[in-house]
Amino acid sequence: MRRADLGDLNVFLAVARERSFTKAAAKLDVSQSALSQTIRKLEARLGVRLLRRTTRSVSPTEAGEQLLTGIGARVEEIEAELDALSALRQKPAGTLRITAGEHPAYSIVTPALARLLPQYPDIRVEFIVDYGLTDIAAERFDAGVRLGEQVAKDMIAVRIGPDLRMAVVGAPSYFTTRPQPKKPQDLTLHNCINMRLPTHGGLFAWQFEKGRRELNVRVDGQLIFNTLRQRVDAALAGLGLAYMPEDVVQPQVERGTLIRVLEDWCPPFPGYHLYYPSRRQSSPAFALFVQALRYSGPNRSR
Numbered sequence: 001m002r003r004a005d006l007g008d009l010n011v012f013l014a015v016a017r018e019r020s021f022t023k024a025a026a027k028l029d030v031s032q033s034a035l036s037q038t039i040r041k042l043e044a045r046l047g048v049r050l051l052r053r054t055t056r057s058v059s060p061t062e063a064g065e066q067l068l069t070g071i072g073a074r075v076e077e078i079e080a081e082l083d084a085l086s087a088l089r090q091k092p093a094g095t096l097r098i099t100a101g102e103h104p105a106y107s108i109v110t111p112a113l114a115r116l117l118p119q120y121p122d123i124r125v126e127f128i129v130d131y132g133l134t135d136i137a138a139e140r141f142d143a144g145v146r147l148g149e150q151v152a153k154d155m156i157a158v159r160i161g162p163d164l165r166m167a168v169v170g171a172p173s174y175f176t177t178r179p180q181p182k183k184p185q186d187l188t189l190h191n192c193i194n195m196r197l198p199t200h201g202g203l204f205a206w207q208f209e210k211g212r213r214e215l216n217v218r219v220d221g222q223l224i225f226n227t228l229r230q231r232v233d234a235a236l237a238g239l240g241l242a243y244m245p246e247d248v249v250q251p252q253v254e255r256g257t258l259i260r261v262l263e264d265w266c267p268p269f270p271g272y273h274l275y276y277p278s279r280r281q282s283s284p285a286f287a288l289f290v291q292a293l294r295y296s297g298p299n300r301s302r
Contacts, residue, residue, distance in 0.1 A: 008042040009067075011035055012050060013075060016060045016068045092284040093122035099134045100127070100145035102228050103245050104272045108161050109145065109293065116292040123285045131197065131226070137277050142286060148270030155275040160293040163268040165246040166207070169258040173238035180261045181241075184208040184215045191240040192219035193231050206243045208265040215265075219243075271295075 014024040015035060025032045043050050050064035060068055100109055105127065113125060128134075128141075136144045147164075151157045168181070174191075181187055187206065195204040203224065205216040221240045225231050228248055235242035235249075236257060242249070246266075252258040274293050 008038050011038045019058050092120045092288050094285045095124040096289055097126045097141045098143055099130050099141050101131050102129050104145045105129050112292045143274050143276040145272050145274055148273050151273050151275045157273040157275045158290055159295045160274050161271040161295050162297055164271045165268050166266045167246045167249055167260050168241055168243050168262045169235055169249050169260050170241045171236055171238040184217045184265055187217050187219050192221040193234050193240040193242045194224040196224050196226050209267050210265050
């Protein structure tokens with residue numbers, strides 16, 4: 001039987017059960033004339049009359065009763081199975097693969113997951129911390145996290161955090177033998193704690209801006225790390241100056257265990273965005289993940 005015949009049979013069942021074209025039309029949200037035409041075509045294909053029609057009533061013929069008895073329960077079973085599949089499709093479940101740098105991983109994504117996952121035990125998240133500019137399509141990630149200015153134009157971007165600032169900090173013990181830098185160029189005279197970039201293998205340039213002046217300073221020092229914690233600990237130990245996200249070192253600055261310098265050279269810049277390649281990312285699990293991370297504060301993104 002053709003797929004169209006299945007739809008016609010569903011129309012017949014509605015009319016036969018309701019004993020009325022009017023009620024069946026309302027139930028199926030179609031016109032009475034469309035129902036009548038469908039039934040006539042079905043009877044013509046089957047070569048038997050299925051319904052008796054009078055001005056006051058509609059009732060199945062003997063052939064109609066046989067068809068109603070034979071397929072009615074089966075169609076109900078099929079509809080129940082389709083409803084079950086629909087419910088399964090709408091159930092938030094499955095594995096999401098996400099990549100992000102260390103800072104947004106612990107400052108934004110992990111707190112959001114702590115709120116989301118206990119409510120949805122069938123959602124699993126594989127989270128890869130990576131400082132590189134990962135090609136999420138090639139690496140089969142569902143989404144990634146980057147600073148707003150780093151998101152490619154062909155990606156869908158959702159802002160997940162406020163604007164950021166960087167901070168240059170050092171321990172009080174470090175400044176006992178060295179003067180505090182007054183301008184970025186002074187950093188060339190200091191022992192600076194570097195970070196290795198995994199993408200290109202180079203050292204991260206410290207970026208500064210004041211008014212219309214922008215400077216990238218290649219600093220030097222005895223230490224090179226690739227994690228936030230190592231750089232903070234080294235700075236606290238008085239081993240050099242560190243260039244860190246402001247929120248990471250703010251508690252130490254407030255306690256006085258780190259001293260902030262060059263603050264007037266560190267203006268805010270666009271914060272983190274979740275990005276993915278297509279709006280077709282429509283699974284319930286992914287939609288919940290995006291909603292859990294979406295930033296609703298000032299400077300909200302596209």
